[in-house]
Amino acid sequence: MNSVRRPKTLVTGGAGFLGSHLCDRLIQEGHYVICMDNLITGNMDNIAHLIGNDNFKFIKHNVTEYIYVEGYLDYVLHFASPASPIDYQNLPIQTLKVGSLGTHKTLGLAKAKGAKFLLASTSEVYGDPLVHPQSEDYWGNVNPVGPRGVYDEAKRFAEAMTMAYHRYHGVETRIARIFNTYGPRMRPNDGRVVSNFINQALRGEPLTVYGDGSQTRSFCYVSDMVEGIWRLLNSDVVEPINLGNPQEMTVK
Numbered sequence: 001m002n003s004v005r006r007p008k009t010l011v012t013g014g015a016g017f018l019g020s021h022l023c024d025r026l027i028q029e030g031h032y033v034i035c036m037d038n039l040i041t042g043n044m045d046n047i048a049h050l051i052g053n054d055n056f057k058f059i060k061h062n063v064t065e066y067i068y069v070e071g072y073l074d075y076v077l078h079f080a081s082p083a084s085p086i087d088y089q090n091l092p093i094q095t096l097k098v099g100s101l102g103t104h105k106t107l108g109l110a111k112a113k114g115a116k117f118l119l120a121s122t123s124e125v126y127g128d129p130l131v132h133p134q135s136e137d138y139w140g141n142v143n144p145v146g147p148r149g150v151y152d153e154a155k156r157f158a159e160a161m162t163m164a165y166h167r168y169h170g171v172e173t174r175i176a177r178i179f180n181t182y183g184p185r186m187r188p189n190d191g192r193v194v195s196n197f198i199n200q201a202l203r204g205e206p207l208t209v210y211g212d213g214s215q216t217r218s219f220c221y222v223s224d225m226v227e228g229i230w231r232l233l234n235s236d237v238v239e240p241i242n243l244g245n246p247q248e249m250t251v252k
């Protein structure tokens with residue numbers, strides 16, 4: 001890479017919750033950012049503040065189709081995918097396609113451009129884990145035909161494809177297994193516990209706790225997650241890395 005040149009980065013899913021925060025951070029770090037999104041679950045409001053910025057370009061495109069980017073590219077960050085259970089259960093085929101075809105297309109682009117590739121994977125690759133907490137060497141317990149299979153298996157395929165491009169084509173790859181993240185720009189009705197609680201509180205309603213509330217979760221604030229993704233991108237770690245808040249708390 002030419003040392004005086006501004007790094008150029010493609011963020012797929014850049015109009016979503018995590019992707020938009022990532023676009024903000026990359027621009028802060030001096031990158032030229034191309035945000036590619038078909039807005040299936042994302043929203044232009046998330047990137048409205050970036051429109052008109054000379055170092056930002058939005059392209060509306062479905063990344064399961066052939067991706068064209070003019071000129072050089074240094075990084076490809078593949079964040080496109082429905083991510084909340086409500087979304088991927090409403091969009092099962094789109095979820096499978098963006099995890100499989102979309103990952104193939106973005107890896108192909110990274111290979112063609114000689115760019116470093118980072119995959120947004122998920123803690124869901126562990127399925128209904130039989131091991132707590134999950135370390136990266138645990139292979140998971142996934143039901144391929146259950147309601148969450150479309151998301152879990154798409155991401156597992158995406159990880160396998162990423163490693164294949166690394167091993168066979170020598171593409172520099174990173175895999176972030178992202179755990180629950182919360183913060184500004186989450187959709188209020190995405191069905192996740194933090195947004196449910198906040199919505200109910202804003203409406204003055206009692207908070208709904210499923211079961212006896214003894215189930216545990218961990219929540220990572222979005223700026224911490226972005227910091228983790230940034231550090232992983234700049235590391236030399238090829239194996240998947242869990243990113244999240246290690247401190248679990250009961251839902252209660």
Ligand SMILES: NC(=O)c1ccc[n+]([C@@H]2O[C@H](COP(=O)([O-])OP(=O)(O)OC[C@H]3O[C@@H](n4cnc5c(N)ncnc54)[C@H](O)[C@@H]3O)[C@@H](O)[C@H]2O)c1
Pocket residue numbers: 012013014015016017018019036037038039040041042043061062063064078079080081082083084087098102120121122123177178179180181182
């Ligand atoms: N938010 C979390 O806690 C969490 C946890 C684990 C993993 N992740 C992963 O991080 C990524 C972003 O999640 P998020 O919470 O920001 O979700 P999100 O729904 O807010 O963002 C996903 C974005 O991808 C876009 N997209 C989906 N399919 C596309 C396609 N075919 N072509 C182009 N764009 C497409 C959507 O329009 C949306 O803007 C996802 O890959 C998700 O699996 C998120």
